[in-house]
Amino acid sequence: MKKLMAANWKMYKTRDEAEDTAKALVKLLTKSDGPGLPEDREVLVLPPFTALRPVRKAFKNVPGFFLGAQNFYPAEQGAYTGEICTDMLLDYGCAYALAGHSERRHILGESDEFVGSKVTFGLAKGLSMILCVGETLDERKAGRLEEVVGRQMRAGLAGLPEGLASERLVIAYEPVWAIGTGLTAGPEEIVAAHALVRSLLVERLGETGREIRIQYGGSVKPENAGDIITLDNVDGVLVGGSSLNAESFSRIVTA
Numbered sequence: 001m002k003k004l005m006a007a008n009w010k011m012y013k014t015r016d017e018a019e020d021t022a023k024a025l026v027k028l029l030t031k032s033d034g035p036g037l038p039e040d041r042e043v044l045v046l047p048p049f050t051a052l053r054p055v056r057k058a059f060k061n062v063p064g065f066f067l068g069a070q071n072f073y074p075a076e077q078g079a080y081t082g083e084i085c086t087d088m089l090l091d092y093g094c095a096y097a098l099a100g101h102s103e104r105r106h107i108l109g110e111s112d113e114f115v116g117s118k119v120t121f122g123l124a125k126g127l128s129m130i131l132c133v134g135e136t137l138d139e140r141k142a143g144r145l146e147e148v149v150g151r152q153m154r155a156g157l158a159g160l161p162e163g164l165a166s167e168r169l170v171i172a173y174e175p176v177w178a179i180g181t182g183l184t185a186g187p188e189e190i191v192a193a194h195a196l197v198r199s200l201l202v203e204r205l206g207e208t209g210r211e212i213r214i215q216y217g218g219s220v221k222p223e224n225a226g227d228i229i230t231l232d233n234v235d236g237v238l239v240g241g242s243s244l245n246a247e248s249f250s251r252i253v254t255a
């Protein structure tokens with residue numbers, strides 16, 4: 001199973017900025033005199049919608065580089081002003097999409113059930129889905145990690161199709177208190193939370209649950225990526241702030 005090293009560019013970068021960063025990333029990770037893209041890694045970039053095209057162009061014919069979307073609305077098409085549908089994303093070459101990022105749960109008020117409907121819809125339409133889960137600081141302090149992550153996982157995975165191929169689903173464990181704060185969960189916290197996610201995956205999917213990748217996200221940087229990526233049940237990372245710069249993200253990818 002290759003580790004999935006994902007860059008969430010959130011609401012940053014114009015088309016030109018995205019093009020420059022994507023091209024620089026490809027250059028850094030494919031140069032013959034550099035480390036190149038390690039055999040066991042895949043790169044995924046989730047730009048804002050307006051920058052999908054230049055990133056797609058930069059990644060064209062580059063093995064191991066994938067394009068994804070940060071969001072979509074779970075309907076075929078229709079009167080959903082301001083929204084985007086999966087066919088539009090597939091048309092732009094997206095292979096992956098996020099659901100349940102904490103910024104959408106907490107700022108935009110997305111419920112566990114709505115997140116679950118996106119996972120179901122995206123999978124049915126042919127996207128691979130990354131379901132983000134994670135507890136707030138208050139929830140962790142109150143000893144509610146298992147309850148919160150369990151609830152998010154059960155609702156998020158409620159409508160999985162029969163016989164789902166393991167590479168079509170990824171879980172990103174992202175403690176809310178570590179996102180964009182500079183605080184990173186410690187190794188014991190990450191190992192314990194990822195073991196919990198793994199057990200919930202096995203409970204839901206049997207043996208297939210052992211093959212599904214679990215990413216860690218929350219203030220991953222070049223300085224801590226090497227330690228995080230080798231922990232048990234860490235099959236990749238989801239990176240926000242430190243993915244905006246090609247040099248910094250390439251160091252994370254090769255950590």
Ligand code: PEP
Nearest residue numbers: 179180217218219240241
């Ligand atoms: C994220 O956006 O998913 C994230 C983990 O952000 P950051 O790396 O900035 O904490």
